[in-house]
Amino acid sequence: MHPRIQEVTERLIERSRPTRERYLAQMAGAASDGPQRGKLQCANFAHGVAGCASTSDKQQLRLMNEANVAIVSAYNDMLSAHQPYEHFPEIIKQALREVGSVGQFAGGVPAMCDGVTQGDPGMEMSLASREVIAMATAIALSHNMFDAALYLGICDKIIPGLMIGALRFGHLPAVFVPGGPMPSGIPNKQKAEVRQRYAEGKASREELLESEMLSYHSPGTCTFYGTANTNQVVMEIMGLHLPGSSFVNPYTPLRDELTREAARQVTRLTPQSGNYLPLCKIVDEKSIINSVVALNATGGSTNHTLHIPAFAQAAGIQLTWQDMADVSAVTPTLAKVYPNGQADVNHFHACGGVPFMVRTLLDAGLLHEDVFTVMGKGLKQYTQEPFLEEGKLVWREGPQGSLDETILRPVERAFSPEGGLRVLEGNLGRGVTKISAVAPEHRVVEAPARVFSDQAELAQAFKNAELERDFVAVVRFQGPKANGMPELHKLTPFLGVLQDRGHKVALVTDGRMSGASGKVPAAIHVSPEALDGGPLCRVRDGDIIRVDGETGELRVLVDQAEFDSRERVMAPSDLGIGCGRELFGFLRSAFSPAEKGASVFTEELEALK
Incomplete structure (x- = not known):
């Protein structure tokens, strides 16, 4: 071994x-x-x-x-x-x-x-x-x-x-x-190109729908x-x-x-x-x-x-x-x-x-x-x-060797010597990042924060041309207790477009991004979450944030005493209402922190020690 x-x-x-x-x-x-x-x-x-x-x-x-x-x-x-x-x-x-x-x-x-x-x-x-x-x-x-x-x-x-x-x-x-x-449906490259063109307003909804239905068919x-x-x-x-x-x-x-x-x-x-x-x-x-x-x-x-x-x-x-x-x-x-x-x-x-x-x-x-x-x-x-x-x-x-080393390789000729999963930690809390799809030149971002309470706010800011610059998107109140920790997959096309335009961009969130998180550096599952008073609830627009996928640093570059003294921003009042979400309030309140699986069973199972 x-x-x-x-x-x-x-x-x-x-x-x-x-x-x-x-x-x-x-x-x-x-x-x-x-x-x-x-x-x-x-x-x-x-x-x-x-x-x-x-x-x-x-x-x-x-x-x-x-x-x-x-x-x-x-x-x-x-x-x-x-x-x-x-x-x-x-x-x-x-x-x-x-x-x-x-x-x-x-x-x-x-x-x-x-x-x-x-x-x-x-x-x-x-x-x-x-x-x-x-x-x-x-x-x-x-x-x-x-x-x-x-x-x-x-x-x-x-x-x-x-x-x-x-x-x-x-x-x-x-x-x-x-x-x-x-x-297999249409090539993934073709699907991704249509999604990105749609995010930029260069493809119609009909084109996007046709592409997606040829992918998921x-x-x-x-x-x-x-x-x-x-x-x-x-x-x-x-x-x-x-x-x-x-x-x-x-x-x-x-x-x-x-x-x-x-x-x-x-x-x-x-x-x-x-x-x-x-x-x-x-x-x-x-x-x-x-x-x-x-x-x-x-x-x-x-x-x-x-x-x-x-x-x-x-x-x-x-x-x-x-x-x-x-x-x-x-x-x-x-x-x-x-x-x-x-x-x-x-x-x-x-x-x-x-x-x-x-x-x-x-x-x-x-x-x-x-x-x-x-x-x-x-x-x-x-x-x-x-x-x-x-x-x-x-x-x-099975095969003694890969039949296509552009897709699958043996250990001795791996695409990378590591798996790309890293823990990020600093005065903004503790989270994870996956860098396997992030190009080396994009793995370290230090830029002003732009704070959002959900992904719809970021999408609107993109459409209003407010994000044509280097920035770290902070999307908070997306943790397990706040709203059940939904995936924020719809952020990927917008952030990807901005990165392709030459801007240094990253995401910091107490929410999830999943296996589709792709090429944009992202500090996800940040704990403690904002609803529990985690540091993300004190971040303001313009604060300089460092997301370092190489060293594992997640830090807001603000005087610590001044940062700690800030009044916490409270969660929006309409979280968890509509579409049956009210029925899950008792589950949300019982979720453990992300590192313990964001599970309602954590305390019960730990009690078996």
């Missing part, structure tokens, strides 16, 4: 020891009594099987030596990524019947699309939806009818929410089942490398997907056979099989570090600086931003996928994808190989790719 990876892993194990031991004891207690449905009262059991489609399923469930598999799905037919899941439950149930087991659709969880809600009020419910998904997962599994579970989800908050819920039932074996990306996950596709890489390298399955397109014979095999495989992990392997044993400190390596090696979404700590904590593991930054410092950037490059995830998959990444990272000692996965012991199985031979699913060794 690389000594830095080993060092971070060991300190994570030591820091997590009290909560991890308590968590594993809870899971052992839950698993100790065998199938819970066997202990249900007769009326309870009858309720649990009354909806079975066939008499044979009912009879099977009366036998404790057969597995009952819960299906928890984020299906809806408005989200392109989740639309294919409409057909998965029947595929799964039939595959389970063929091996003498039963599948029950235990529950659906909500699935919202950040791409639809970007810049609109609904986006303020996005992060909170992760917590709702976790709770919905727990409700689905609360019937105690199940020996294992399959989790069907892909996108931004859905996989982290499913993970948090699943880990609280970590005594159950589990496989996460991806749906795959849509086929069919069922399947969006093909740029944002949070959804980062989720898929993270799940596969953690060993929670079948090997090589993340980026197989939907509605193909291989995708359907992988879904059947996921159903068969999860039964092989149950106590009835004699090879019991629960989720709580797969997700440990080493697999969490592997997930951070995967995030950094691919230049993945900054949203995972919230999500990985949040679901790690659900397993009793106390991951910090500093852990993630220290891993990033020695993890080379191996992939260039839009917005970090021009290729999409289909191109990434075709030139070697996750199997090649696992191979080169293992060879360099950057991944823990001695972990459990849904395939058993050892990560080396994840260097393999799935194929169909006469309709039968087989795995073969």
